[in-house]
Amino acid sequence: MSDFWSWFIIVIVAINLLGCAGLLLWNKQISPEEAAKETTGHSFDGIVERNSPLPRWWLGLFIGTLIFACVYLALYPGLGKFEGVLGWTSANQYDSEVSLMERQTGPLFDQYAQVPVEELINYPEALAVGGRLFANNCAICHGSDARGAKGYPNLADDDWLYGGEPAQIVTSITAGRKGMMPPMAAAIGNTDEAVRDMAIYVQSLSRPDLAKDAAKSAAIERAKPKFMMCAACHGPDGKGNQMLGAPNLTDAVWLYGPRIEDIEHTLRQGRSGNMPAHESLLSPERIHVIASYVYSLSQPAQQ
């Protein structure tokens, strides 16, 4: 706010306050003729208003509101750029409420932080807390039941892109993950047929029965040598690589769908998955609790 507008507001506020005070004092007295009138002259449907005086404490209340206004303007922001003696701001109030909440929940999270993730899954309250944190921070992508969606990994199964050990889960949440599958169409021959062949080959890794079909068998044979390009990340046997987050191609879990079109799309365009880093959003203690919750989902049921 520039000085001009600040003063503009201060002057308006001052004029209003003084105006109210002046009006009150100026109207405090009326002429004897005015006072002697029976009614104010207002008449509606034959109902007339009597000219009764106000009680005197009413005037006191008015003056009280003026004093309140002055005190308020001294304590709180209101007079242009003047910040008020108390230094109150909404951001401060928010911060103090957040820190109060942190103080209240801190001991509990500190307690949980002492317990390793593998053991924390035996604490139902901790898992309930983790479940609520998951619902607020993770469920929008991974789903309320944590089973993911197209492009968002299922966290409730045993198949992990980057590893399902507690430390790896914590790293995934804290630092995020960037999955990068480069477009491979050019490398494997750049023709529709070559891409189709490779897609069939990739499908066959998890469905050996495809080889029984003569046409598909031929496609598999054509694509097999080119799989070297893919082996750099997915491994020569297509088992994937958790260091890189390269998916295992030999199981029935498909991040982007099992259909031939889905696989072709992956080959042509590539894929880039992004798990955002949460270290700026969640405290390490909270991440610890969420990691326990996620870890518990893939463990045998804790009943």
Added chain:
Amino acid sequence: MSDPRRIEVNDASPDGAVSLYSKRERIQVKATSGRFQTIRNITILSTMGVYLLLPWLRWDGQQAVLFDLPGRQFRIFGMTFWPQDFLFLSWSLIIAAFALFFFTVLAGRVYCGYVCPQTTWTRFFQWIEHWLEGDRHSRLKMDAAPWTASKILRRGSKHVLWLLLAFLTGLTFVGYFSPITDLSARILTFGWGGWELFWVGFFTVATYGNAGFMREQVCLYMCPYARFQSVMFDRNTLIVSYDEERGEPRGKGAKKKQADTENPLGDCIDCGMCVQVCPTGIDIRDGLQYECITCAACIDACDDVMDHINKPRGLIRYTTENALEHKPSSVIRPRLIGYGAALLVMGTLFMASLYGRVPLQVDVLRDRNQLYRTTSAGNIENIYRLVILNKSQQAQRYELILDGPEGLSMETNKTFTLQGGQTLNLPVTVSYDPYVNEVPSSTIWFTVRSLDDPDLEKRHESRFIAPGR
């Protein structure tokens, strides 16, 4: 003293101007007794008694009436009301408002005179005043007297007692929100928190100021009810009224002048009793005024006087404007019947819904990130988040039942236990296998039923979305 609130021009300042504001004349009410005052004593003793004793009642080992704001639960005689039950509060307030309309149409400001807290506490304070300082004339004398030891003692002890009653009021009020046994126990150890201290203090000061000093000013200038009561009056409303035909022309020494048959005097002997006993300081003989709170003190006072001079009672009585003018008047009229019927219907429905209330809340939220999900096995899945709240105070075991088209199945833990007041967030996956049977998009229902009490169930509708054909 025709009207205490008219401006007397003789209190003008030197330049002839008159203050727009009038100094308040303190009303010293004369004590009165009679039929209606007996009823009023019963009503205010019961309202005050209920107010003071209710927080001390126990129910199932807990405070029977407790408005637990931090816990967001209202506990009333074993029932727990949650913020989700806000409609009950709204309806009870609406019903209370209609009851007020009903009684106003019937008999004017009868609520004010008989059960309003302002009246109740004011009368209690007046009893203390009367007991320590005597009746009206001795109080007026004391007001004018210099400060003697006796005056200081009487005045002082009056204020001490007032403050005690006010403090009790404040303590009780806070006791509705913070368990009163604990609150009272901590008085002796000075273990009150800042807010408890503040609110008890606030209500103590407010009670002391209201019942001790403001009194009728509240009814005259602050109470919103006084503003809109006139809308509900009509010519058949029972009001406290002076029978002008019978009373006028008023005059003292009635017996002497009774011989004058030319202009016989009326029954009113202008003794001023009706004005002296009036808590709002009006003269009822001037006709109906908005200040009148229908407390009937003037009726009792006047009946007493009439008994003394051997005249029939009822110079001032509850009657209607029509009856005073000898027009046909019926208190039971369509307007009253209408209000009564509305009140009865609302009250019945309210009680019925209260009786049929299921202390269980089920909300179903579909996941919003996708309409449906295809698993690697080809199953079509929908995900829901069920928020289940046990609104009772006991632990309950529940089962979850899915109603929907053939072929839908639900994968979740079907039974679960919730403590009293506990909320469960339950992710539920509903799916079908398109290789077995096709399920179109359709409406489904989740039912949560208590295993301990089959009547206790809540059903919630939702939608299953399948791929379009």
